[in-house]
Amino acid sequence: MPIEEQNAYNHGNTLEERRRRTNIRKKTNHAIRAGRLEKQPCVICGAMEVDAHHEVYDNPLNVVWLCEKHHREIHKKEINVKMDVRKKGLDYERKLVNELKVLFNNEEIGTSRNLSRIKDSLKCDILNVPMFNIQAKATEHTPPYHGLLKEMPQNTNYNVIFHKRNNKGEVAVMSKDSFYEIIQMLISNGII
Numbered sequence: 001m002p003i004e005e006q007n008a009y010n011h012g013n014t015l016e017e018r019r020r021r022t023n024i025r026k027k028t029n030h031a032i033r034a035g036r037l038e039k040q041p042c043v044i045c046g047a048m049e050v051d052a053h054h055e056v057y058d059n060p061l062n063v064v065w066l067c068e069k070h071h072r073e074i075h076k077k078e079i080n081v082k083m084d085v086r087k088k089g090l091d092y093e094r095k096l097v098n099e100l101k102v103l104f105n106n107e108e109i110g111t112s113r114n115l116s117r118i119k120d121s122l123k124c125d126i127l128n129v130p131m132f133n134i135q136a137k138a139t140e141h142t143p144p145y146h147g148l149l150k151e152m153p154q155n156t157n158y159n160v161i162f163h164k165r166n167n168k169g170e171v172a173v174m175s176k177d178s179f180y181e182i183i184q185m186l187i188s189n190g191i192i
């Protein structure tokens with residue numbers, strides 16, 4: 001637990017509020033040591049050296065992991081966690097749309113935010129891609145792939161999650177069944 005969180009980031013609160021926060025931080029540290037709370041990479045840049053930051057002091061386990069630099073910036077209000085994480089997601093969706101338009105030579109491909117509100121709730125971020133339902137994730141932690149794939153539409157399209165991590169590249173995740181079906185399709189079409 002960062003010393004600075006206790007000192008530098010504690011000004012401007014009443015004594016009672018400071019006590020409450022200190023108490024929550026103590027519990028947070030205890031949870032980390034006890035292994036009930038696992039450190040994650042900085043949500044903004046992916047650095048592995050992180051502090052536990054509380055956006056709201058409601059629950060010792062409700063923390064945002066931030067590197068020292070981004071932690072400082074958040075407290076100086078230079079950046080905002082929600083805005084930054086949301087912007088990263090949007091930027092990634094736009095990047096994928098541009099790539100997929102070229103790959104499929106199809107101008108109809110777009111984000112579900114732009115094309116349809118309903119499909120967004122069906123867990124598809126990118127629409128009109130032939131053969132595939134696509135979700136895009138730009139997060140430093142590992143998305144719960146298995147659960148996400150199950151929540152996606154169970155139609156004849158293949159469900160795929162694209163996941164980008166800062167400076168770690170991108171992966172495409174699909175079920176093994178989908179992968180095998182694509183292989184079978186390639187075989188039956190004489191491609192392999």
Ligand SMILES: [Zn+2]
Pocket residue numbers: 042043044045046047066067068069070071
């Ligand atoms: Zn960072």
Ligand SMILES: [Zn+2]
Pocket residue numbers: 005009052053054071075
């Ligand atoms: Zn903090």
